Every structure is written in C-alpha cells, then in structure tokens.
Amino acid sequence: MxxxxxxxxxxxxxxxxxxxxxxxxxxxxxxxxxxxxxxxxxxxxxxxxxxxxxxxxxxxxxxxxxxxxxxxxxxxxxxxxxxxxxxxxxxxxxxxxxxxFDGVRDAVVSSAFPMDDAALQQLAADLAPRFGALRLSVHVDPELIGGVRVAVGDEVLDASVRGKLEAMAAALQN
Missing domain, CATH: 1.10.520.20 (N-terminal domain of the delta subunit of the F1F0-ATP synthase)
Structure with a gap:
C-alpha cells in the first residue's frame, strides 16, 4: 500500500x-x-x-x-x-x-455510545484550540466502556474508561 x-x-x-x-x-x-x-x-x-x-x-x-x-x-x-x-x-x-488548503483536519472519534449533534459540536469546540477546525467522523466502540478516544493525524487523545484502566494496569505493574 x-x-x-x-x-x-x-x-x-x-x-x-x-x-x-x-x-x-x-x-x-x-x-x-x-x-x-x-x-x-x-x-x-x-x-x-x-x-x-x-x-x-x-x-x-x-x-x-x-x-x-x-x-x-x-x-x-x-x-x-x-x-x-x-x-x-x-x-x-x-x-x-x-x-x-481549507484549514480543516480530519478527526476520528471513537465513543462507547452514540453521540448526538450537540455533544459532537461541544467536542469539536473543545478540541478547536488545540487542533483548529476539525471534520469529525464518529465510530461507536462499546469496548471503550465509557468516554471517547480522538485521533487527529498521528496524535491520539484517549479519554476512555478503557484507556484509563489500561494506564492504571501499566502503572501498577511497574
């Protein structure tokens, strides 16, 4: 590829x-x-x-x-x-x-539950200071348990319950 x-x-x-x-x-x-x-x-x-x-x-x-x-x-x-x-x-x-050229970046949002338009607009507004204008595509991933995971280019923000549990598990093993 x-x-x-x-x-x-x-x-x-x-x-x-x-x-x-x-x-x-x-x-x-x-x-x-x-x-x-x-x-x-x-x-x-x-x-x-x-x-x-x-x-x-x-x-x-x-x-x-x-x-x-x-x-x-x-x-x-x-x-x-x-x-x-x-x-x-x-x-x-x-x-x-x-x-x-248009100043827009794509963001892939993985959410444990479907998100309504108001929640998506709020998420885009919260991410705008860091990334600028975003075009969001949402995928439901029940394995996240709760929260969201956002990927913009090669940068990932993991605010999911699963991500936090994995971080805690890694910290406990050290």
Missing part, C-alpha cells in the same frame, strides 16, 4: 494544483469520489488487468458521461500510464491536500 501512495502522490498533487488554480476543488473532489468508487469495484479491477480491453474502453467505464473534459483527460492519462487502480489513493491524498 505504501508503494501505491508513493505512486499516487504526483497525480494527486497535480490534480489538486489544477483544481485549486481553476477554483474547481469541490467538483474535482466529487469526481474523485466517484472515480475511486469505480476503481475499487472488483469487476473494474479485473477489467484493468485484462489485456483484451483497450484503454478507450476503460476510460468509458470510468467517465460514464459525467466528467468534465479535464477530468476525462485525467482519467485518460491514468489509464494510458497503467495507473487507474491508484484512484482510491489519489482521492485520499487529494482530500488531505484540500483539507489542508
């Missing part, structure tokens, strides 16, 4: 620069969402590896008539270079660049 990210990075950076300069970041983000979903389908992965399928046919599978001329050309470049399977990684890297 690390190799795919390395191969995808120049494409993601190029398409981000193109979209940023043209003021079309939202439409490119939407297009890359769709393209990545298509590229992830097992049938399409099989198609990409089939030597009987010509590049124009592969481009048609991805384009489907809903892409701009620039987006279609991008797909054509990927197909011509045998890199269409990198679209999920290109999308992910593009979103990271877009979020950085």
């Amino acid at each position: 690390a190799e795919n990210v390395t191969l995808a990075r120049p494409y993601a950076e190029a398409v981000f620069a193109l979209a940023r300069d043209a003021g079309t970041l939202p439409s490119w983000a939407q297009a890359l969402d769709g393209l990545a979903a298509v590229a992830s389908a097992p049938e399409v992965r099989d198609l990409l590896g089939d030597p009987r399928v010509v590049p124009a046919q592969v481009v048609e599978v991805f384009a489907g008539g809903s892409l701009s001329a620039e987006q279609r050309n991008f797909v054509q470049v990927l197909v011509d270079n045998g890199r269409a399977e990198l679209l999920p990684e290109i999308r992910e890297l593009f979103v990271e660049e877009k979020n950085r």
Whole structure:
C-alpha cells in the first residue's frame, strides 16, 4: 500500500494544483469520489488487468458521461500510464491536500455510545484550540466502556474508561 501512495502522490498533487488554480476543488473532489468508487469495484479491477480491453474502453467505464473534459483527460492519462487502480489513493491524498488548503483536519472519534449533534459540536469546540477546525467522523466502540478516544493525524487523545484502566494496569505493574 505504501508503494501505491508513493505512486499516487504526483497525480494527486497535480490534480489538486489544477483544481485549486481553476477554483474547481469541490467538483474535482466529487469526481474523485466517484472515480475511486469505480476503481475499487472488483469487476473494474479485473477489467484493468485484462489485456483484451483497450484503454478507450476503460476510460468509458470510468467517465460514464459525467466528467468534465479535464477530468476525462485525467482519467485518460491514468489509464494510458497503467495507473487507474491508484484512484482510491489519489482521492485520499487529494482530500488531505484540500483539507489542508481549507484549514480543516480530519478527526476520528471513537465513543462507547452514540453521540448526538450537540455533544459532537461541544467536542469539536473543545478540541478547536488545540487542533483548529476539525471534520469529525464518529465510530461507536462499546469496548471503550465509557468516554471517547480522538485521533487527529498521528496524535491520539484517549479519554476512555478503557484507556484509563489500561494506564492504571501499566502503572501498577511497574
């Protein structure tokens, strides 16, 4: 996977620069969402590896008539270079660049129980001084027992009951 990210990075950076300069970041983000979903389908992965399928046919599978001329050309470049399977990684890297450009960071919140909108807004407000604007995605993990665990990039804040119990266990063993 690390190799795919390395191969995808120049494409993601190029398409981000193109979209940023043209003021079309939202439409490119939407297009890359769709393209990545298509590229992830097992049938399409099989198609990409089939030597009987010509590049124009592969481009048609991805384009489907809903892409701009620039987006279609991008797909054509990927197909011509045998890199269409990198679209999920290109999308992910593009979103990271877009979020950085917009000043927004992604945060994964693991909670022992479902959180309502008010609690999420309060959590985002509490984290804002440390991390800035955050886009929260919430996952329920009953093994946490209580509290939350927040991951922003490579930084993790563990305020869960399970995390505190593990910390106490480690301290008692020393």
